[in-house]
Every structure is written in C-alpha cells, then in structure tokens.
Amino acid sequence: MTTAAVEVVIGVIPSAKTKTGMFSTAAYTLVVTNYRLIFAESPGNGFVDPSQVRQLKVERKWRSAGSDDDNSQAYLRIIIETTAGKTTYDTDGETPNANDAKLLFSRTFGPLVR
Numbered sequence: 422m423t424t425a426a427v428e429v430v431i432g433v434i435p436s437a438k439t440k441t442g443m444f445s446t447a448a449y450t451l452v453v454t455n456y457r458l459i460f461a462e463s464p465g466n467g468f469v470d471p472s473q474v475r476q477l478k479v480e481r482k483w484r485s486a487g488s489d490d491d492n493s494q495a496y497l498r499i500i501i502e503t504t505a506g507k508t509t510y511d512t513d514g515e516t517p518n519a520n521d522a523k524l525l526f527s528r529t530f531g532p533l534v535r
Contacts, residue, residue, distance in 0.1 A: 429455045432525040434517065437499060437510035449510070451499070453525050458501075469503055471530050476502040478535045479526065481519040482511070497522055 434451040441447045452459040457470040478500040483493045495515040499522070501508050517525065527534040 426456075428457075431455060431528050432517075434497070434499070434512060434522060434525075436513040438512075439508055439510050451510070453529055455529060458526075458529065469501065471533065473503045473505070474501065474530055474533050475504065476500075476535060477526055477530050477533050478502075479519050479522045481515065 438446045450461040460467040480498045497512040499510040
C-alpha cells in the first residue's frame with residue numbers, strides 16, 4: 422500500500438499584482454506549498470512547480486506616496502521566469518519582508534531563488 426504525499430501550505434504572500442494590459446492589473450494571493458507555487462485568484466487559479474521555473478527573484482522596491490519623498494512606501498517585486506516566459510508581481514507593501522519572502526520561496530524552489 423502506498424501513501425500519497427500530502428501537499429502542505431508553507432506560506433502566503435497576499436495582494437501580488439501583475440499587469441494584464443496597459444491600464445489593468447490582476448491581483449493574486451501567492452500560496453507557497455512544499456510542491457509548487459499557486460496563484461490563487463477569483464475566479465481561477467494557476468500554479469508553477471519547480472521543474473517549470475528557471476529563476477525566481479525577490480527585490481525590495483520603493484514607490485512614491487505623493488510629491489513628498491519622505492512618504493515613499495516599500496514593496497516587494499517578485500519576478501518569476503518560467504519555461505513559458507517572465508511575469509512580474511508587485512505587492513501592496515513589504516509583508517513579508519524581502520529576506521523572509523526569499524526564504525519562503527527557497528523552501529520549495531531552492532537555488533532557483535535569487
């Protein structure tokens with residue numbers, strides 16, 4: 422008798438947005454499991470597993486909150502390069518921070534995380 426491997430959620434990155442057109446975006450919750458990255462969205466979901474990923478980058482960026490430079494906000498830029506192409510996701514804030522996000526992704530994608 423064989424036991425099926427259980428997929429376990431390791432962590433979540435909420436509100437990751439990607440451009441879908443000149444003036445439109447789609448927001449996803451990035452769900453990292455021990456086997457893959459799931460792009461949870463309503464009405465549909467998608468996923469990538471490590472065999473499809475060439476590189477996964479996490480960068481800390483700053484966006485201006487107006488004309489005053491003191492009001493800039495940190496956010497994460499997550500760039501996923503797969504065999505099908507490259508997609509960029511920006512978060513609404515820096516939760517988790519860049520190092521924690523890299524650690525989270527590296528638990529599934531190992532050395533592919535930069």
